[in-house]
Amino acid sequence: MKSNCLHLAIPAGDLATAKIFYCDILGCKTGNSEDGRWVDIDFWGNELTLHQSEEKLPNVRHKVDMGEVAVPHFGIHLPEDEFQALKGRIKAAGLEYLDKPYRRFVGGDYEQETFFIEDPNGNVLEMKTMVNPELMFK
Incomplete structure (x- = not known):
């Protein structure tokens, strides 16, 4: 299977x-x-x-088009409505973004909105919504 x-x-x-x-x-x-x-x-x-755990993963910043992003990080691609609902829950919880929501690759096949947030142990998550998710791995 x-x-x-x-x-x-x-x-x-x-x-x-x-x-x-x-x-x-x-x-x-x-x-x-x-x-x-x-x-x-x-x-x-x-x-x-x-x-x-008592330990945390080390984080460094790597340069990309939107600036310097924390590495390592992980995350998920969400449909637009789920992404916006998640932003609402983050705001309601009073959490701060590590990197505020940002639109990348505007007008292109890979246009997306993304943000970075840390969990309570400092693990970095990147959450995204893609305008054209079907083109991600064309």
Whole structure:
């Protein structure tokens, strides 16, 4: 059986705090877990495993068209309505963007709105909505 589910495990700091961010703000659901050690998050159909930790991933900035972006980072491409709803939840939670929403490649095949946000342990997420998602890997 072929699976298209990506699995990513990251240091999450305090799991209870991380679950609030990923579930209450981002809108994800929890899955399997080992109490006090790790929890699986349904990250839009992908398996994100949050590990209880004291460490954080190092971040550096790399130059791209929109400036310098934090690396490493991960994220998801969302339909426009889900993307806008997510921005609303972030605003309602009083969270700050690491990099505010920005429109890239305007007028081109890859036009998108993107923003970067940090989870409570400093992991960087890039959230996007594509104008033409069907052209992403043409």
